[in-house]
Amino acid sequence: MGSVRIVMRIRLLEIIYVVSKLFLSPILRKYGKRTAVQKFMVINEIALKKPLFGCQMCGQCALHSGGMICPMGCPKNLRNGPCGGVRQDETCEIKPGMKCVWVRAWDNSQKMRRFSGDIFQVQPALDRSLKGTSAWINEIGN
Numbered sequence: 001m002g003s004v005r006i007v008m009r010i011r012l013l014e015i016i017y018v019v020s021k022l023f024l025s026p027i028l029r030k031y032g033k034r035t036a037v038q039k040f041m042v043i044n045e046i047a048l049k050k051p052l053f054g055c056q057m058c059g060q061c062a063l064h065s066g067g068m069i070c071p072m073g074c075p076k077n078l079r080n081g082p083c084g085g086v087r088q089d090e091t092c093e094i095k096p097g098m099k100c101v102w103v104r105a106w107d108n109s110q111k112m113r114r115f116s117g118d119i120f121q122v123q124p125a126l127d128r129s130l131k132g133t134s135a136w137i138n139e140i141g142n
């Protein structure tokens with residue numbers, strides 16, 4: 001029963017992502033450079049993505065590429081994981097009590113309908129200058 005709920009949650013997040021992107025794309029392409037819009041988006045992303053995903057406002061969101069698991073939760077901030085330090089019980093070598101973020105990302109991504117293959121895409125190196133900016137605007141508004 002628990003795994004059915006997890007699959008439904010992941011699929012729902014997938015749908016929310018797709019619908020949000022469809023809805024936001026034309027608006028952000030047109031108005032994304034405006035300071036007020038940028039501030040509005042940052043406030044919304046903090047309010048929504050922080051409690052839902054532990055978002056750290058990296059500005060380069062990779063949630064849908066990793067099973068809706070934020071890669072910044074990895075103690076090494078790895079954008080392409082896992083590293084070679086995953087323990088046999090799937091926990092992190094730095095935080096022994098924590099299940100590896102990338103093991104969770106793999107598990108979840110395989111439950112996704114639309115984005116399950118995106119975990120194989122190599123993510124670019126993190127641009128730290130984007131920290132605190134809107135990932136939505138960075139992705140589609142520029």
Ligand code: SF4
Nearest residue numbers: 055056058061062070
């Ligand atoms: S990948 Fe970046 S923008 Fe996306 S949830 Fe994680 S910290 Fe936030």
